[in-house]
Amino acid sequence: MKILFYAINGVGLGHVNRTLAIAKEIRKLSPKTHIMFVTNSQFPDLIEKANFPYIKLPIFEGDPLTKDIKKTRFIPFNLNEKLIEATLYDYEPDAVVYDTHFPFGTVKKASEFNVKNILILRKLKNRVLDDYIKQFKHFDLIVLAHSEQEFLDMKVSKQLIKNIKNKGILFVGPIIRKPENIESNYNLNKFNILVTAGGGGWNDSKRFVETCIKACSKIVNKNKNINCYIITGPLYRRDINHIKNNNLIIKSFEPKLIDLMQKCDLVVSQAGYNVCNEIMLTKTPAIIISRKDPLEDQEERARWLEEKGVAIVINTLNEKALTETIEKFYQNKVLQTKMEKAFSNIKLDMGNERLSKMIIGLIPKKVKEEVKISRKKQELFDTKYKMFKKIEERLVLIFKEKGLWEAWRGLLKKERVLREKQGTIYSKQEPAYRELRVLRKEKEKIENDKKYVEKIKSFEREKKDITKQKEEVLEENKKAEKEIKKLEEERKSLPEKEPFKTHLKLQKEIDEKFEKSFEPFNIKIGEIMEKQKLVLEGKYAEKTWNALEKDKKKLEQEKNVIWLKELKPLEDKVNLSKAVVNRYKEEKGTKDSKDFDKEIESLWEDIKNNDKKLKVLDKGIEKIDQKINNLNKEALDKVDNKIKKIQNMVDERHNKHILPLDYRLDDMLKEKEDFLKKHKLFKQFNKLDKQKKSLNKKITELQD
Template sequence: MGSERNEHPYGSLKDGDKISDKHKRELGRVRSSPTFRLGTLFTKSVEKPWRLLWLPFSILLLLVQVVKERVGATPRYSNSEPFTGESEQRNCVVFFPTNGVGLGHFTRLLSIARRMNKADPDMEVVFFTTSPTLHLLREEGFAAYHLPGRKEFSNMEASTWNSITEEMLSNVFAIHRPKAFLFDGSYPYRGMLNAIVRRDDILRIWVRRGTFKKNAPNVPIDSFDIFDYLIHPGDSVEPNIDEDETNNSIIHCDPVVLLDDEDIVASDVLKSRLGIPEDEIVAYIQLGAGNINDISSDISIILGVLHDAGVWAVMGESLLGSRIEISELPNVRILRDYPNSRYFSSFDFGVISGGYNSFHEAIMFSLPCICIPNSKTGMDDQFARAKVAEDAGFMLVEENVTRPRMKNLVSKIIDPENRQSMVESGNSLRKPNGASQIADHIARLIFRD
């Protein structure tokens, strides 16, 4: 992998490139606005009176076009000049993970960033994110800019929040002058798109999973063409993205997880830390971020069944969700860490949702699971993902949690022979870590010249 020291200084918000870019963005915004375009129709009609005959039809067509642009059915009209900055780029990559219902977007980009930084320690890693988990980036030594999501503000208009996003991200580009920009999110923010659309000098990459529900909202049609590459991390099912609808270069890779085998700690570490006897059966419970739907009733049933079966339960507490009230059951412990998968050798089996991270971590580190897909995610089709593991014999899938059903599943998975059979079945699903593949590919793109 190529390497290059950061000998060029940081940019300034007061230099000519930054000031010129800001004025060009403002001018392009004005020229692209419906009001300006409507005014242009009147002006041309005055210049050439014969056009007055067609003016009502031209106005109607413009209105239809504007509506289609607003709903994302057609690319937005743009009358902006391209970026023409002359400052030298620095050996820097900017990562923009969005804050979803969990830490999936954040974890994928952190995984890629760690491997790129390991291969090239001189590369500057900069995160620009809506996720509140900045302390995790500090532990890695990565700089970060934080913009709270729009819903964190009271009644803030989308246009206002997108304007903030555009200005902040443009400032990050002006200061760090990156060679590449990576976005991981299901839906691209308009403010972000406005900040990168003219930046042909930056390699723009969208890391986008493809396991979406059939009724998931469509992204604006012009979003894809603004990026130079789309990266589709692997999943248990084939991506349901129509690649023919984009003009991008598509990069496919294996599933992305944060850790590798050498990062998993010994089984006695967590048991000693949580006061769990060494020879007890221990189950890991992680049913999602806890900020989509009320999962307390499911957890109550699961904990009761595990207690009756003599199984210790370690509940993974999300860094994004509310604190879990500690159960009165004596064999329950709470784990609030990141990533919890580093302790998977301490568990005999798991009870998880079908989220991307938990699912592929279980496969990567051979943790047989009872999977309870979350049906209330916005876009992620967890059931389709989990069904593949069930068909392979690695997971037991249950959509409707009841005490009799959980009792049946737990009785199966606590049997040592059944668990061993599930582990062996999971080997067919295990693949190399796609994070290393993506890091190598991006490095080749950056240094190909």
């Protein structure tokens, strides 16, 4: 039997350590089984020291585990898949074991080669894990390296656990490397603190190591009865040779780390899957600094250990806080005893042997029962598959009878090549799609945050009140405009009523008479006054003034004669009619045009004041909208910018690579259709192809 382990690690050692633990157990249970590793780990020495052969892959472009590696030459993702497929072809394994991450194309290809695909999963963030398991296809066995009780203790939703079980995913227990009880060369007679940073390649791990070195230096200088062992990880590249202290031992790598941990009094680490399980296995109290990650759930893992009473959690990496926490633990013997006793409440059922037996048996009976593949379902699958193969054979025979098989096969080959290219590009896009889903969930979480929602509701209520006030003011304006319209109509009807009609007629008559009789005199008098002005300015002789004054007086006398003779009688009539109008108004309570004007002017003033109120209310609404936009703005903008950046990259790749392939595939399908029509096979082929597709759909449903 041959088993290939796919262990991808960019800047850590977690995947390699976990798969090595399984490989060692399989070698112990089945010594004749040949095991080989495929890895891109920057530290494959672990595999070599365990006496397993391995193929070292370059780091592929877009690998999410290598984002902290700089100045590294990457290979394209599709080339990475081709190298793995070449290994599958030449090595011919019976099974491939993947740890958490897997290339979609390779899994599919292995399935086509009748190679068993086995996936080991660990706890990710709930929403990430839920999205992740929906994508699984072509796997013969999927296991979670946890116990079901651990998931329940971590308050994983029952729906997610149900989804996990419905997919046939099994809980096998934690996968942990075991201590070998080898004597070490360390002086362990004092109070011993172990600091471990895993692989040491993450930027967070580098900051963690530097903070721990500073804190431990202070502690060992202060107290000579303490030894600190700092294991930086082989991928930590910074110089540590300048640190000289007999009680502070710094190493890049410790092959027997778990044995050393077992003999120490305190562990300081981050909340990685492996180290947390090793802390529980060795029953060593811990101080944990959790690392934030969009996919990993280190914070939840750390919190769970703290709730169990075996760890103290520091949420923010801080030299002062770390120093004080270590000193507090060292000085408090009661706390040490309490944390050591708390390990008795944790049941650790290791899954190394259980999973190894499953892999050796390549899905034994027990697993088949749990996946619930019934005999009836299997028989139905076999029947449908035989029918599918018969249709395929019938199609081949039709083309061969007409001597068209080679030409048709050539067209199918072209189509297959295009679809494979399309599949490769989509596989390359998948990490970006996965990250987009995570970011959108994160955005949704920010938007659905309880405090955020309450503030939004409060602002919305305030906005609703202002909007109501605005509607009331608008309604007032509407009523005022209606009243103005009514008053204007009433004012227009005044001339039709007596005595207003007579009064207006007389007023009009006197206005016309005045304009006709007085206007010529006014013009002439005006001209005389202009000339008198010029006399005063010295442009005419002073004697002219008297002549002008004489003409002016003569005109005023003539004007006065006309006034007495023609206009005065009319004015008396107008005054009389006005008195009649006033008496009529008093008796009947009727308004004249001036009264209407006053009322209309007053209403327009009210409208003007209301318009000012509306401007103030609009500003209030604008301020509330601004407050709503500013709520969680920084967090939302950060997520939105990430989404926009990734979406732009996805769209660019789609337009550059996928769209041209789609067009070529459309042309290819058209070429196939033309070929069938030319040789009069179109109807016959479509009928059989339709049956084939229907069967294929049913077969896929049975497989799922």
